[in-house]
Amino acid sequence: MLGESESPLSDGYDLAMFDLDGVVYVGGTAIDGVPERVDRLVAAGVHVAFVTNNASRTAAEVAENLLKLGVHASAEDVVTSAQAAARVLHDRFGTGASILLLGGAGLVGALGDLGLVPVTDLETPDVAAIVSGFGPEVRWKDVMRAAVLIRDGLPWVASNADMTFPTAYGLAPGHGVLVKTLADFSGVQPVVAGKPARPLLDETIRRVGGERPLMVGDRLDTDIEGARNAGVDSLLVMTGVTGLLELLAATPELRPTYISPTTEGLFEPHPAPRMDAGAASLNGWTASVVDGRLTVVGGGSPADWWRVVAVAAWQHLDTTGSPADTSGLSTPGA
Template sequence: MSSAPLPPGLLGSASPLASAYDGALLDLDGVCFAGEARVPHAADSVNAARAVGMRLSFVTNNASRAPRTVVDKLRANGIQAEPGEVFSAAMDAAVMLTEHLAPGSLCLVVGGDGVRQALLDEGFTLTDTAADRPAAVVQGWDPAVDWAMLSEGLYAITAGALHVATNLDATLPTERGFALGNGSLVAAIAHASGKEPLAGGKPFPGIYERALARSGATSPIAVGDRLNTDHVGARTAGIPGLHVLTGVSTARDVILADPAERPAFLHTDLRGLIEAHPEPMSDGAWWSVGRERARVSGGRLELAGAGPLERPATVTLDAYRALAAAAWAGADATGGSRAGAQVLGLPEITVAP
């Protein structure tokens, strides 16, 4: 991992990313699978990256599953994995908690098996009741979390327990759309207690740094679907990111992204791991990727041959990359402000797979 700041724009790679980088820090929900649904090309791409020697680490903000359960789900989706390759936000929070509590301290879990196992692995003891006066309440998403469990956590926090959130994701992608994520449930307790929690997971860089230390990779890439978690965390940690369009953030979101959220590479899905990425080039007016060219003119994004984008459009992958490169460069030229402030009326963009 490099300590030097990443370049603000898209990068190119003449060889597939699985060869150019020795490790991948892969998000799960919205990248490797989507709830109970398979993500097209995920299994073939991840397995192919492994076959050429890339070290894989599955880094997830979903704290509900223990590593063995994650592996079982990945394998059910055709993706090879081992428990030692999984690093969850629950594990991140448990490691972080060792810096705040004495060994063996009592913790109340607002969550499921993933949080419980992570805390036990770090030597903490567990309780389900605030009456035991736990030192900390550790909260992670699980479908079993209900009013009674949330209220038990609130009782403990009000009595002085430290509130620790595995992550602050507001939503969770499923096959039906976006469901409530851990951050939304954490906000309920924080609102009632009046106390802000100590938070782990993405977008904080620590989860990437701890996962990377376990994987042994020295030149990694982070893969994710959420700009404000996966890619903010990766950029803060100095790790190039590959964004895929199989989860939360859309192509329009990427094109209008804040500098802190920008990925280094773009693709529709995990085939981006096993393909080369053409380098964006500029002649001072137009940005070119492959045969596609784009620019910002008069506050509008324009694609060569199509004119300004003023209504929903379907574009090629290279056109998408060129549009992002042009929008980001236009924002940077005005002092690094958000691209959305420089591009007016951008419609929804669909990228042809």
């Protein structure tokens, strides 16, 4: 149920697409080792991209922030959901199309870069579509007008549908809350550009290049599911929001190709556990579910621990429909 690579992933993939929060940084601080690993990938000839569902900032602004954190990045290395949304609109309506804007500066720049005309006056006639994205300055009267236009048939593209947005004061309502409000009122679901929908990763590959892409993420329902929807492999790192319970309860569409405690896993082989009589074994670790409870015995590397518990728990979930009981089980290093 996990992929296997006898050689380091950096040898087998030529594009590493990094999610940001939880993979590159947490709380405004770069995660230990990530800046150096990005440099190692580039030195090895691997294309590197930084992929974000945040449509409020331009690619240049995201790159500037990464540089402040010690991560070498340029605007050309960053791909946002605003850029993916602009591509969806350009492919459908062509250069020069006027697009109503319900969002921030990131969308304005992305639309202009592809020759689309952003329109902020929602009373403007003869527009081709409306695009929405995270924008703290969006006014309620504009939301109301947009809802009516969408209900009355104006095509709608949303940059993303994330229900939460990280801030300095904790998780706050994200653009997905607005998307749900508009959809509930209008009865219309938008075309979504950001993860887990496919356009963002397709746009990343188109812009940055690479024939063998790998998504590197920390979140199952955006990064990993998005990779599956785009038909690319994924590496889940345990430095962000996904913990033991979330991983072991993952249904097939949310399961990564590879697992590693950190992004150091990009430079390591990835052996896959072997199943025997319901037990998953790998390099000294054995995990099994007995009477619904997950147990692990043996010893070895933390990476292999995560691999055996995932495979054993997923087999139990697929067989019984119930997640394994993990009470009393401690993760490596806990």
